[in-house]
Every structure is written in structure tokens, then in C-alpha cells.
Amino acid sequence: MNRIRNAPEPEEGFWLPFTAMRAFHDAPVLFERAEGMHYITPEGQRVLDMMAGLWCVNAGHAHPRVTAAIREAAGKLDFVSSFRMSHPGAFTFARRLLDAVPMMGRVFFSNSGSEAVDTALKIARAYHRARGDAGRTKFIGRAKSYHGVGFGGLSVGGIARHKRDFGPLLADVFHMPLPHDPAQRFLTARPVQDARWMAALEDILLVQDPSTVAAIIVEPVTGSGGVYPPPIGYLEGLRAICDRHGILLIFDEVITGFGRLGACTAAEALGVTPDIMTMAKGLTNGAVPMGATLVTPPVFEAFMAHPRGAPEFMHGYTYSAHPLACAAGLATLDAYQQEGMFEASARIAAPFRAALLALRDAPHVVDVRCCGLLGAVDLAPRAEAPGARGAAVADHCLAAGVLVRAAGDMMVLSPPLVVSEAQVEETVAALRRALAAVE
Ligand code: PLP
Numbered sequence: 001m002n003r004i005r006n007a008p009e010p011e012e013g014f015w016l017p018f019t020a021m022r023a024f025h026d027a028p029v030l031f032e033r034a035e036g037m038h039y040i041t042p043e044g045q046r047v048l049d050m051m052a053g054l055w056c057v058n059a060g061h062a063h064p065r066v067t068a069a070i071r072e073a074a075g076k077l078d079f080v081s082s083f084r085m086s087h088p089g090a091f092t093f094a095r096r097l098l099d100a101v102p103m104m105g106r107v108f109f110s111n112s113g114s115e116a117v118d119t120a121l122k123i124a125r126a127y128h129r130a131r132g133d134a135g136r137t138k139f140i141g142r143a144k145s146y147h148g149v150g151f152g153g154l155s156v157g158g159i160a161r162h163k164r165d166f167g168p169l170l171a172d173v174f175h176m177p178l179p180h181d182p183a184q185r186f187l188t189a190r191p192v193q194d195a196r197w198m199a200a201l202e203d204i205l206l207v208q209d210p211s212t213v214a215a216i217i218v219e220p221v222t223g224s225g226g227v228y229p230p231p232i233g234y235l236e237g238l239r240a241i242c243d244r245h246g247i248l249l250i251f252d253e254v255i256t257g258f259g260r261l262g263a264c265t266a267a268e269a270l271g272v273t274p275d276i277m278t279m280a281k282g283l284t285n286g287a288v289p290m291g292a293t294l295v296t297p298p299v300f301e302a303f304m305a306h307p308r309g310a311p312e313f314m315h316g317y318t319y320s321a322h323p324l325a326c327a328a329g330l331a332t333l334d335a336y337q338q339e340g341m342f343e344a345s346a347r348i349a350a351p352f353r354a355a356l357l358a359l360r361d362a363p364h365v366v367d368v369r370c371c372g373l374l375g376a377v378d379l380a381p382r383a384e385a386p387g388a389r390g391a392a393v394a395d396h397c398l399a400a401g402v403l404v405r406a407a408g409d410m411m412v413l414s415p416p417l418v419v420s421e422a423q424v425e426e427t428v429a430a431l432r433r434a435l436a437a438v439e
Helices: 021-026 064-076 088-100 113-130 151-156 195-208 234-245 266-270 297-303 323-338 341-361 388-399 421-437
Strands: 033-035 038-040 046-049 106-110 138-142 173-176 213-218 248-252 276-279 291-295 365-371 374-379 405-407 410-413
Touching (some): 088 323, 106 113, 106 297, 113 151, 113 297, 138 195, 195 213, 213 234, 234 248, 341 374, 374 388, 388 410, 388 421
Parallel strands (some): 138 213, 248 276
Antiparallel strands (some): 106 291, 276 291, 374 410
């Protein structure tokens, strides 16, 4: 195989997430260092990281501000619980984050996107209960969504393969269809709204009784499931239906947050405000694990109607608002804002789209979808071997020094916001060579 071979064999003890273990040990991929747009292997080969790690290193790797902030924080306060106490950095970061996402009023910290989603689902149910509406317990998710791997996020997620092995999930969860028409391929802009998508939601509500629904959760742009931008007017339609029925709208912005669409959030970029928003990944530039669940002021205030003294929300994590994560998050926000990275992302989005769309005449390519600095190139699967062609293309690119992600036969790109046009061109050239080389 055309894989990068690394000198030291990886230890056998580590069970890797979402990884075919035996295949990994046959052809291990190891990176030892990273800087800016690149990973560096133990042998010193530089690999252009067109995935921003795993959709998270939006400011580029080892950003000096972030690295310095973590170093300083580690020497100052290693840990303090946020159960009935905390540290000043948590409040400073919360304030700065809410200044960057001004439609939201409070932030609850966790350690990952999965935890941020499960927190959001619990907030939604507890919110209705606090308002005397405890019968609202149902959730509506969407086909192809990814909301992490906790039992809550898995339940509302829309990828069957992720659920298959784990038995019963949350009851009372329903799924809308993905708002995507496969006949519309190689689109150069967001698709137009189609009455079918809202009708499908109305159908669910007709059967389920909207007064029993706690929340609808969507990724504003479907990420891991395949970079499907929302049709124009779609998110507005969800907002209107939620408002009509007293249902909370949750945006999972774990991928779309922090510059992917040229603004701090997709909510800002697309002009639709949810009641609850989840974030992670780019929150700390991937440098320290952290998740965040943001709520609007009315959602928070509903909890404050509880009697004084007792905790209003019986939920939290040992590492909520960890000092290192707060320091990393604050420095990351500084980097994004002071170095104009969201604007840089907005500027490069059009050349990025044009470069990817130019692959439409390459072998095996059946669709290209882009939204901001997110891109997917769909390949026709090999008969009898779905996923094999995608994996082969990713292997070729990696051997050529470019990291792209194969999700089955879909090649996914989500580069750091600081990617240059030349690096986009380099990636497309590597993809084109790989597509020509694979069967
Ligand atoms: N939500 C979305 C939209 C995601 O893309 C992801 C991860 O990719 C998650 C939640 C889960 O995040 P984590 O892997 O940090 O738990």
C-alpha cells in the first residue's frame, strides 16, 4: 500500500476510536509534531492537513498564542472543580465566548461535542419541566446527522451504522429526512427550498403531537454525514415551526462553529437563531478537549424560577470549565479575532469551491458539495466493495503529503481557516492524480 510507513511500531495497547484495528496495525499512520497547516511524521515528512485535524484546528496547528496560554495556565492552576466553586478564567472565557455569540446568554461547559449534545438534550427536557410542561420529552433529529457517541447524541443522530451494535437507545426520537435532492449535483450555491422538507416535519408532528416534543436538533450544515448545506429558507422554516409549537430548536455547531462559514457561527452566517447551541472542536482549536452548550436568556431564566438554594440543573462533569481548556479557548478566540481568521475563511470559500468543483470531470467523481470552508467530493463506489475506492484515494493523497478524509467513498475537506489558495490547488492536484491512479 502507498501508506506512509513510520519507523517505530505503534504499541499494541491502544484501542483506536472508529478504526479498523487490524488494518491500522498493518499500515499505521503516525504523526509526531504539527505546525500551522502541517503534520510532521517521525521521519520528518510534512503532510498538509486539509482536515484541520478532525474539523477542529481552525487556527492552524500549534498556534503560538494557544500554546503559550496552555503553558502558562498549567503552571498556575492545574485543576479546580466547577461544582459550587470555580476559577476566574472560566468566567472570563464564558463572557468572551458570549460576546462572540451575542444571541446566546449563558454557556455550560463540558469536554467534547458528545457531552455538549447530551447536555443540550437534558437542558431541553429540564427546561420544559421547569415551566410545568414535563410531558414534552420527545426529540426530532434528522437523517445523516452526527451528534456524537453518547446515548443521547447517538439516539438523535441519523447514521444507522453508528447505532447498530448498541441495543435500545432513547425512546421517543423521530427523524426528518435529509433536505437533499440527489438529482441536484455539482451545485454552485445553496439549494433552493423544497416544500417536501417542511411537509415531512409537519407529518411527524401530526402523528406525534407537537405538545409532546421537547426539541428539534440539527447540524445547520450536515458535517460528518456528508457536507449537505441547508436549502435557502430551510432553517428559517424549522425556526417558524418550532416557534409555532413551543418546541426548542437546537443547532449542533460542533463543526460549523468558529469560522467554517465565514462567521463565528452558522447561526450568524445564515441568520437563524436557535434556542440552544452546541460547540466543541474549534472552541479550543483542538488543543485541549472542551465542549460548550450555549442557551438563550429565556432558556436560562426558566431554570432560575426554581427555589433558591438547590442546584437548578442536576448535571455536570468533573472537568467542566477545566482551567487549561478555558485558557486555550480564550487564546483561540484572540487568534480568530485579532488575526481576522473568520474573514480569511469567508475570502477563501469561493476559490475553495471553484477548485473542488473543477474535479467534476475527474474519474469516479459523482458529486461535489461545498459550504463555506467545508467540502465533500463523492465518488462512485466500487461494485461489491463500498468504501474501498475512497480509502485508496485517501492513501494516495497521504503518500503525496496531503491529508484528506475518506468517509466511505466520500472525500471530505475541512482545512484550517488559514489555508492558502496555493494549498487548496495543491490538494486538488493531489486528488486529481489519486483519482486517475485508482481503479
Ligand atoms: N456533533 C457534531 C456535529 C460533530 O461533528 C461531532 C464530532 O465530529 C460531535 C457532535 C461529537 O463531538 P466529539 O467527538 O467531540 O464528542
